[in-house]
Amino acid sequence: MGLDLMRSGTPQEPDDNGAELDTGRRPAEPPKLVGTAWGLLILNTLGSAGAKTIVPLPRSLIQAVTMGALVTAFVLALTVNLRLRIRPSAYMLLLSLLLVASVVSSARLESGYGSLFRCFRLLLFVGALWLLSRWWDGSLTFVRHHIRMYFLVLMPVAAGLVISPGAALPGLYGGRLVGDLWPLTPPQIGQYAAVIIGLTVLLAVGRRTTKTGAAVIIVPSFVLLALTHTRTATLGLLIGLALAISSLILTSGAARRFFSWVVVLALVAAIGFSSALQTWFLRGQSQENFASLTGRAKVWDALLSAPRTVSQDIFGVGLGDKSYGGLPIDDSWLAIFHEQGLLGVALVAAIVLVLGGIALLRPPSLPRACAIFLISYCVIASYTEVGLGDASPYLLHLAVAASLLVAPAEAVPIPAPQGRRRRLTLPRSREAMRTATEGPELEVA
Known part of the structure; x- marks a missing residue:
């Protein structure tokens, strides 16, 4: 893409004896196919449901593309890692246990044969991550892959907005931005934009990119985020960045200056644009609809009050489409409880707690700040979005966080x-x- 943001070089420092040290954290540059495999994993998690596109795309075709991307990602990861060298981590161990729990819950076919297919998809997903874990070394390699690939995903969204604004801002979604070239919903676009904005801001604060390179990513992504009117993504971005920047304040002057400017701008926005911000936040909803989280609370109450057997409480009913009674659950924890039971909830909670605990124990650094941002964002988004219990962008976000929390080498x-x-x-x-x-x-x- 030609952006300074994608620079992967590491600085060298001379020691007292004049020897030149490599202060980078990687024993070797990962093969280019590693980034390609990561991009294909991202393509697989885009899903097949969304808004109507300008050129109608059959859902079967979209599913074939996304599933083919997963198979290809696994094959590429295996190709570059034929010796099957992996880097064990608590995240991958717990994710593998979640896969086993998913197979156990789905084997009873309470959710139909589709649950077994979803288990196979999760198996390939976890297998590809294991193969790519060889290059998890505490560096920013996968952060750059993440930003690059999601920015490429957002480019068709921006192109569709230019080509057909009416289709990109349909009344069916309340005038919120959707993908009209490739079917993407407003929450998806908001999530991708918020994540790459946050990571790029942190790279800029850590002086790992130029201001121009960062602006090329941040400005258009912020416009797309604003047009989606996605509250969860916006709150996740703001809170996640606040926590990440706070972790750098004691050791980085740039972080302190950035934090001060953000506080000043936030006060100005709160005073001068409070009415416009409130209108954007409510999205024209009534107080009753807003209080019920756009109807989500009704689905949650119905799911929790439904009779369940002891086996369903422990293991769930098997991997499904994250819906209950034909309506989306829109809560990761309730979706996991419904499909993988209390065992699945315990494993996902352990993933979040272990990653968060490791991040808190690491000394202040830019990789640690990026990991804190990603973990915080996933936790906040889990309240109104699904994905923590199945192959999804959220598991990829946490995988990037895990790659950042690997103990770095000492020069x-x-x-x-x-x-x-x-x-x-x-x-x-x-x-x-x-x-x-x-x-x-x-x-x-």
């Missing part, structure tokens, strides 16, 4: 020989040390 000074300086990237693990002695993981500049 070890190596004296440079006379006449030429050498830069060595030392491995961080016993396995990496063994492969380094063979040559592939040792990078000599």
Whole structure:
């Protein structure tokens, strides 16, 4: 894309003896196919339901494309990792246990044979993440992949808005922005825009991109977010950024300056544009409709009051389409309880708590701030969105957070020989040390 935002180079620092150290955290640059596989995983999670498109696309075709993307992502991940080297982590272990729980709940076919297909999809999804976990090294590699791919997803949305504004802002959705070239709902667009805005802001604060490169991502994404009128995504962006920036305040002057400017701008907006902000936030809804969270509370009450067996309470009814009585559940925790039972709820809660606990224990850094933002966003969005218990963008967000929380390598000074300086990237693990002695993981500049 030619954006400075996508720079992956790492700075070097000389030590006291004149040796040049690689302060990066990666033993080797990941193959380009790793980014391609990550993009295909994102394509798979876009789903097949959404607004009407300008050129009608059969749902079967969309499902074939998204499922084909998942299979291709798994094959690519296997191709670049034929030796099946993985990086174990608490996140992947708990996600694998969630897969087992999903298979157990779906094996009784209470939700039909479709539940087994969804388990197979989740199996490929988790398998691809295991294969890609080899390159989870605490660096910002997957943050850049995440931003790049979701920005590419938003480009057709912006193009559709230009080509056919009426179709992109349909009355059926209350004038909210939808995808009219590829079927995307307002909450989906809002989520993608909010996530890449937050991550790009953090990269800019951490001086890992230029202001121009950041503006190219942030400005159009913010416009799309505003046009979706998605309250959950907006609150997740604001609260997640506040927590992430707060984690950097004690160690970063740029973070302190950014936080101060945000506070000032927030006060100005609250005083001068309170009426417009209230109108945008309510989206023309009545107080009763707003209080019931656009009707969600009625579905939640019906689901919780329905009679269930002990087995259904523990294991759920199997993976489904995240609906109850023909209506969307729109709450991750209730959807998990319905489909994977209390066991699924416990496993997903453990994923969030473990990632959050690790993030709190890490020393202040930009990767840690990005992880805090992603975890916070997923927790906030889980109240009115589904996805934490199945293959979804939210599990990809948490996967990026897990890749950021891997303990980084410590730079070890190596004296440079006379006449030429050498830069060595030392491995961080016993396995990496063994492969380094063979040559592939040792990078000599």
